[in-house]
Every structure is written in C-alpha cells, then in structure tokens.
Amino acid sequence: MGGSSRFRPNWLEWKVERASRTFRVHVVEPATNDPPKHAALFRAALQCFLPQQSTEYALPSDPNPVIAPISTPERFDLLTFPEAFLPKKTLVDTLLFLGRTGIRLGCVHTGIRPTDQPEMTHLFDVRELTALLSQLSQVPNFSRHDLVPFGNWLVEQQPSDRFNIGCLFAIDAEGKLRACLHAKLVRSKFEVSPEHERHMKEANLLSLVTLRPTDVNLSSITLQPLICSDMLNTDTDEPNNHPLRATSTHRSVFPQVHADEIDVVSVATCSPNKSLSGSDAAWHQKFRESFQRAAADDGRHRYAAIVLANYHFFQVDPPSKGGLSGVFVPLPIYSSPYDPRVSAAQCIYGRFPSRYDSGITEEDERWVGDDGSWHDGKRYHVLGYIVSLASSAHRPDSAATMFGFTVSRLPKDANRWTRNGSVNDFSVHHAHPTADGEFEFLIQAVP
Numbered sequence: 001m002g003g004s005s006r007f008r009p010n011w012l013e014w015k016v017e018r019a020s021r022t023f024r025v026h027v028v029e030p031a032t033n034d035p036p037k038h039a040a041l042f043r044a045a046l047q048c049f050l051p052q053q054s055t056e057y058a059l060p061s062d063p064n065p066v067i068a069p070i071s072t073p074e075r076f077d078l079l080t081f082p083e084a085f086l087p088k089k090t091l092v093d094t095l096l097f098l099g100r101t102g103i104r105l106g107c108v109h110t111g112i113r114p115t116d117q118p119e120m121t122h123l124f125d126v127r128e129l130t131a132l133l134s135q136l137s138q139v140p141n142f143s144r145h146d147l148v149p150f151g152n153w154l155v156e157q158q159p160s161d162r163f164n165i166g167c168l169f170a171i172d173a174e175g176k177l178r179a180c181l182h183a184k185l186v187r188s189k190f191e192v193s194p195e196h197e198r199h200m201k202e203a204n205l206l207s208l209v210t211l212r213p214t215d216v217n218l219s220s221i222t223l224q225p226l227i228c229s230d231m232l233n234t235d236t237d238e239p240n241n242h243p244l245r246a247t248s249t250h251r252s253v254f255p256q257v258h259a260d261e262i263d264v265v266s267v268a269t270c271s272p273n274k275s276l277s278g279s280d281a282a283w284h285q286k287f288r289e290s291f292q293r294a295a296a297d298d299g300r301h302r303y304a305a306i307v308l309a310n311y312h313f314f315q316v317d318p319p320s321k322g323g324l325s326g327v328f329v330p331l332p333i334y335s336s337p338y339d340p341r342v343s344a345a346q347c348i349y350g351r352f353p354s355r356y357d358s359g360i361t362e363e364d365e366r367w368v369g370d371d372g373s374w375h376d377g378k379r380y381h382v383l384g385y386i387v388s389l390a391s392s393a394h395r396p397d398s399a400a401t402m403f404g405f406t407v408s409r410l411p412k413d414a415n416r417w418t419r420n421g422s423v424n425d426f427s428v429h430h431a432h433p434t435a436d437g438e439f440e441f442l443i444q445a446v447p
Contacts, residue, residue, distance in 0.1 A: 005250040006238065008156070010149040010207040012180050017104060017173045018213040023221075023264070023407040024076045024106075024425075027309040027325040029389055030085075030400040033270065035116045037439075039090040041400050042081065042110070044431055044439040046094070048402070049073045051103065076106040076404075080309040083111035083228045083270035084122035084164065091167060092135050098169075098177055099140040105171040107211070109225050111268035112165050121198050123162035123191075129154055132181075142177045150181045153205045161201040164191065166268050168225040173214045182207035184227040185243045186236055190270075202237050206246055206253060208262070219413060223264045224304075231267055231290045231306070244290070248299040262300045263410050269310040272320035282346040283324055283386065288367060292349060295330035295384055303411035305329050312394050312401070325403055326388025331411055331421040333385045341393035341403075341428050341444075343386070345369055350382035387423045395444075398430035402441055 028045050030038070050073055091112055098105065113122040124132070133151055137144050157163075164184035172178050183203035191200035211221045230243050240249070247262060273284050282288075294301035306328040314320040324343055333348060351363040363381070389403045404427035408414075414421025429441035 005253045007204050007206050007246055007250045007253045008149070008153045009254045010153065010180065010182060010205050011210070011254050012146050012149070012178070012208070013210045013212060014170060014178045015173045016106075016170065016211045016213055018077070018211075018215060018218050019075060021218060021409055021413055023078070023305070023410050024074075024404070025078045025080070025307055025327060025407065026076055026402055026404040026427075027080045027307060027327075027389075028082070028400055028402045029310060029312050029323060029325040029394070030082065031312050031394065031398060032315055033082075033084075033118075033311045035087065035113065035118045037399060038085050039087055039116060040438050041431055042086050042090060042094070044441050045079065045081075045400075045402055046108070048429065048441050049076055049079070049105065078106060078223070078264065078266060078307060079108045080266050080307050081108075081110035081268060082309050082311050083166075083268045084113045085268065086110045086112045086167075087116040088112055088114055088124075088128075088132060090116075092132075092139070095136065095139045095142065095169065095177060095179065098171060099142055102141070102175045103171060104173075104175070107168055107170045107209075107223065107266075109168045109266045109268060110166065111227055111270070112167055121162070122164065123198065123200055124165050125162055126154060126157050126159045129163065129165065129181075136179065139177060141175065142179070143172075146179050147181070150205070153183075153203075157201075160196070162197065162199060163203055164200050164227055166225055166227050168209060168223070168266070180207055180209050180225060182225050182227075184230055185241055186229045186232060186234060188229040202241055204238070204241065206243060206250065208247065208254075221263045221410065222261065223266060224262050226265060226267045228267065228269045228271055231265075232286045233290060233293065234286070244294055244301055245297075245299060247301075260300065261302070261412050262304050263412060265294070265301065265304050265306045267306065267308045269308045269325075270322075271310055272314050272316075272322055273310075273324055282343075282367075283388075288346070288349070291328045291330075291384065291386070303330065305407055305410055308388075312391075321391065323391055323394070324386075324388040325401075326386060327405065327407065327423060328384060328386045329407060329411060329421070329423060330384040331414055332382045332416065332419075334419045334422060339426065341390055342426065343388045343390040345390075347386040347388070348382055349384045350380055352380050389428075393428055395430050398432065399439055400431040400441075402429040402431070404428070 169179040346367040406425040431439040
C-alpha cells in the first residue's frame with residue numbers, strides 16, 4: 001500500500017459475462033421504510049431475474065436443492081436497493097442459496113441492517129461485522145479473498161464503533177459468488193445521536209469493483225458502491241473525507257493503479273426530497289450539486305452514470321416525500337425520454353437563456369424541467385439529465401416499485417456524433433402481496 005493516507009483500500013476485480021455495450025439497471029423503490037417487509041420485497045425483486053424453478057430459494061426445505069432452470073431470465077447489470085434495507089440474515093440466506101446454484105447474476109447492491117426490527121438501529125458494531133464476515137466465509141462457492149480488504153480495515157476499528165454498511169454482490173463468469181462489503185464514509189444529519197448505539201462512525205474505507213468482461217471487445221467497467229450522504233459535499237469529522245474526491249486525491253492507497261475512470265456509482269439512498277409546487281418533487285440541491293461536481297471536476301467521475309434507489313415516502317412528522325429513484329448521466333439529451341411514470345421535475349442541467357431587466361438574454365447554467373422549452377426549435381447546451389420515477393408511478397396498493405432502464409452507452413463509450421448515449425427501454429413493476437405472505441412484482445403496462 002503506497003502513501004501515508006488515512007484511507008484504506010477495498011478494490012476488487014471480477015470477471016463477468018456481458019452481452020453488449022448497453023448497461024441494464026433496475027432500482028427498487030419501497031413504498032415506505034418498513035423493515036419487516038424488506039426481506040420479502042428483496043426476494044420478490046430477485047426472483048424476477050432467477051430461473052422459474054428457483055421460487056423456493058429463500059428458505060429451501062432441502063439443504064441441497066436441485067435447480068432445473070426452465071427459462072432464461074432477463075439479463076441485468078445492476079439491481080440497486082435503498083440504504084439500511086436488507087436484514088443481515090436475509091443477505092446470508094440469499095448468498096447461501098446462490099452459492100449452490102451456479103447460475104449467473106449481475107451486480108446486486110443493497111444497504112444492510114442488523115435485524116428487521118424497525119425500533120433497532122441500522123448500524124453495525126464491530127462484533128456484529130466480525131460475525132458477518134465469519135458467516136460469509138462459510139458460504140459455498142464464495143470467493144473469500146473478496147473479504148480480505150474489509151477484514152483488514154475492520155481489525156483497525158474500535159470495538160464500540162458503529163458503522164452503516166452496504167453490500168454489492170454478483171456471480172461471476174466462472175460461476176463464483178463475489179461480494180464487496182463497504183462502509184459509509186459521510187454521516188448524515190439523521191445519524192448524529194446522543195445515544196451511542198445510533199451515532200454513526202465515519203469510515204475511511206474506499207471501495208471499488210472493476211468488472212472485466214470475458215469478451216475482449218467490451219470495455220471494463222469500474223463501479224463505486226456508496227450509501228446516500230456519501231454523495232454529498234458536506235462537513236466530515238476528518239477533513240475531505242469524501243469518497244468521490246478521495247478516489248483521485250488518495251489514489252496511492254490502492255496496491256496497484258485502478259481504472260482511470262469510474263463508470264458507474266451505485267447509491268443506496270434514504271433521503272427525503274423537496275416538494276415542488278406541483279405533484280412531483282426534485283432531488284434536493286445538495287444532491288444535484290454533487291451530480292454537477294462529479295461531472296465537472298477533474299476527478300475520476302467525469303463520465304460516471306450515478307444510479308440511486310430511495311424510499312418513496314417517509315412516515316415522519318411531518319410526513320415527507322422521497323422517491324426519484326433513477327439515474328443521472330452527464331450527456332446531452334437528444335429527445336425527451338419521459339413517459340408519465342418518469343419525473344420531469346428539474347431533471348435537465350445545462351446552459352439555457354435567461355432574460356434580464358435590461359432585455360439582454362444570456363445563457364446561465366441551471367436545472368430546468370422537461371417542459372419542452374429546452375428543445376423549442378433551438379439546440380440549447382444540455383450537459384446532463386436525470387431519469388427517475390415520478391410520484392405518479394407509485395400505486396397506493398403497491399408495497400414497492402421497481403424501475404428498469406437501459407443506458408445505451410455508458411458515458412465514456414458514448415459517441416455524440418451518433419447520439420447513442422441515451423437512457424431508454426423503461427419498465428415498471430409493482431410489488432403486490434401473495435397468498436403465502438410474500439410479494440410478487442407485476443409489470444405495469446405503458447399508459
């Protein structure tokens with residue numbers, strides 16, 4: 001490990017099968033933060049991408065079930081869930097199942113929590129994390145080497161420290177189960193507490209995963225998993241403890257040089273958003289500033305697509321909207337991609353004309369909604385845009401909404417001459433209860 005940085009490295013490389021240069025994403029937006037339902041919602045979402053005969057995967061009666069796929073499930077590259085979402089036991093049960101199947105699976109990213117009890121903290125202490133590492137090391141067909149960087153970091157922590165943890169896992173091209181545990185570096189205002197059990201310790205672990213396709217004609221993809229306020233340029237206990245900037249300024253902590261560019265940032269989120277005058281909301285200013293900064297700075301995120309999954313509604317006092325799960329891409333928008341299920345609230349960033357009192361019209365950089373004016377017979381300079389679920393996409397009888405979309409080219413591979421860097425191929429699924437107490441995601445027809 002080079003340099004004398006306070007950061008610790010957690011960079012993994014996975015060999016994966018990829019069919020094309022497109023990048024297929026699904027984000028899951030639960031109706032509310034209701035931990036007792038999260039395990040069933042996770043199972044239902046994952047089942048959409050497993051062979052049909054795998055429906056009993058969560059709690060198999062046979063410890064060594066025979067899986068006989070009868071269909072080819074949809075291929076995906078990334079499936080993202082919110083912050084503090086999945087109970088630890090469900091994560092371990094799922095990985096135990098997947099370790100026995102030998103199926104292929106894209107990257108699944110979720111925030112995790114110690115239990116499904118809503119009154120319990122979402123933070124892990126060092127003892128609980130040590131136990132989790134022990135459980136994961138016993139999963140069959142699992143690459144235990146993936147746990148070494150996290151384990152090396154964990155032994156340096158104080159036993160009483162409490163951390164917010166996420167997990168990114170996949171099944172690689174060789175059928176091996178891979179997993180990256182990562183810790184939150186930037187504490188949110190909701191994680192400051194006089195109660196020790198609810199006060200988060202800011203981590204110093206930089207986590208990256210590079211996906212190397214077996215097809216040499218396809219480029220590698222470096223993915224950075226983050227947790228909510230990790231995206232924000234807010235005050236931290238240690239100066240400049242921000243994971244976006246640190247991948248450039250503290251690059252020497254990695255034992256070898258990682259990719260020049262970070263291609264995808266996956267953010268497990270739990271964040272209320274500001275309402276607009278209409279029925280929709282907008283990502284609040286600090287998030288939008290972070291999108292701009294990532295694309296404009298001379299760091300390693302200039303060509304990063306930023307994926308976010310959030311809860312739809314927060315039952316706090318007063319109740320608050322969340323939602324807006326989707327993606328930011330730092331590319332021009334060539335035609336409006338929106339249908340009624342996709343938000344148009346302050347979703348396009350670029351240089352647009354502003355008229356001053358003097359009558360002089362100049363161009364200012366700002367966010368605008370998709371009201372069509374940006375394309376009214378002129379080619380204004382669009383620098384980036386957000387595609388996310390609109391509030392109207394949620395159904396009152398649905399426990400969660402899963403939004404699927406395809407980034408036709410990740411920004412580093414997009415050719416602006418041929419306009420192939422668009423977000424398209426939308427799908428929306430809603431989670432409905434089944435007779436056995438589980439959930440099933442059913443697709444919603446295009447309105």
